[in-house]
Amino acid sequence: MADGEREQAPKGIDTTKPNVSRVYDFMLGGKDNYEADRQMAHRALEIAPDAPEAARANREFLGRVVRFLAAEAGVRQFLDIGSGLPTQGNVHEIAQSAAPGTRVVYVDNDPIVLVHGRALLAVDEGSTTVVEADLREPDRIIDHPEVRRLIDFDRPVGLLMFAILHHLTDDEDPAGIAARMVDRLAPGSHLAVSHFHNPGLAYPEVSRQAFAAEKIFNETLGTGRWRTREEILAYFDGLDLLEPGLVPLPEWRPGSGDRAVPGITYHTFVGAVARKP
Numbered sequence: 001m002a003d004g005e006r007e008q009a010p011k012g013i014d015t016t017k018p019n020v021s022r023v024y025d026f027m028l029g030g031k032d033n034y035e036a037d038r039q040m041a042h043r044a045l046e047i048a049p050d051a052p053e054a055a056r057a058n059r060e061f062l063g064r065v066v067r068f069l070a071a072e073a074g075v076r077q078f079l080d081i082g083s084g085l086p087t088q089g090n091v092h093e094i095a096q097s098a099a100p101g102t103r104v105v106y107v108d109n110d111p112i113v114l115v116h117g118r119a120l121l122a123v124d125e126g127s128t129t130v131v132e133a134d135l136r137e138p139d140r141i142i143d144h145p146e147v148r149r150l151i152d153f154d155r156p157v158g159l160l161m162f163a164i165l166h167h168l169t170d171d172e173d174p175a176g177i178a179a180r181m182v183d184r185l186a187p188g189s190h191l192a193v194s195h196f197h198n199p200g201l202a203y204p205e206v207s208r209q210a211f212a213a214e215k216i217f218n219e220t221l222g223t224g225r226w227r228t229r230e231e232i233l234a235y236f237d238g239l240d241l242l243e244p245g246l247v248p249l250p251e252w253r254p255g256s257g258d259r260a261v262p263g264i265t266y267h268t269f270v271g272a273v274a275r276k277p
């Protein structure tokens with residue numbers, strides 16, 4: 001099977017090692033993953049059997065946030081960093097159905113995301129594009145000509161960082177990078193983040209699960225930090241947090257169509273949205 005899969009993989013894509021976007025695709029029930037990704041996913045599932053529900057709760061959170069920003073907060077341009085493989089309910093589909101003409105730039109440093117993203121978006125170059133760039137170089141993202149083609153940084157931007165900042169190490173200074181990105185946005189811009197969370201002594205059992213998951217992620221993918229509430233709140237320094245603040249994903253303005261139910265709390269995955277004053 002592995003040989004056959006290598007034949008089917010897009011050129012230049014290494015399928016022998018697990019990879020963040022493809023493991024996540026597997027958790028969401030997608031088909032753009034390979035044997036090494038599935039093996040890693042199964043290790044993670046042993047200690048966190050609810051990981052597929054958590055991934056789905058993250059997509060539902062993303063959907064509610066993008067709909068709110070486009071339909072209610074008047075955001076007409078989105079920069080989605082660490083956008084991942086196309087799936088159901090992509091940002092441009094949600095934003096453009098709420099507000100036609102909304103511009104969306106997807107950014108990811110994984111070449112496989114570019115291959116699949118370009119195929120999906122080939123028809124829509126006027127309002128949606130996908131760019132290969134690395135969040136660890138925030139100024140290069142903002143100054144990228146393809147980003148500039150669609151995003152006007154003198155006007156409010158919806159900066160989306162869903163499930164990406166926890167893939168930066170502490171040494172890479174994720175809070176400093178988020179601050180640098182936000183610094184270059186116009187007032188009225190919004191920052192939305194979802195992030196792996198370690199609740200510590202508040203939920204010792206969940207905290208142990210978070211440490212165990214962190215170990216597996218780092219051994220196999222080389223990244224993954226379940227940060228504390230204070231560490232995650234630091235991404236929003238200087239911004240106005242919108243209600244209900246930083247909460248488990250299903251608790252952020254739940255919608256009637258969601259499968260993840262508030263009350264079954266997901267304390268290892270939290271999110272928030274904030275506005276730049």
Ligand SMILES: C[S@@+](CC[C@H](N)C(=O)[O-])C[C@H]1O[C@@H](n2cnc3c(N)ncnc32)[C@H](O)[C@@H]1O
Binds near residue numbers: 107
């Ligand atoms: C778990 S997926 C999240 C996808 C989507 N944002 C979501 O929440 O459904 C994380 C994505 O971030 C990308 N990524 C990780 N580190 C990155 C970096 N330093 N720069 C750009 N993208 C990165 C990965 O390639 C992957 O596609």
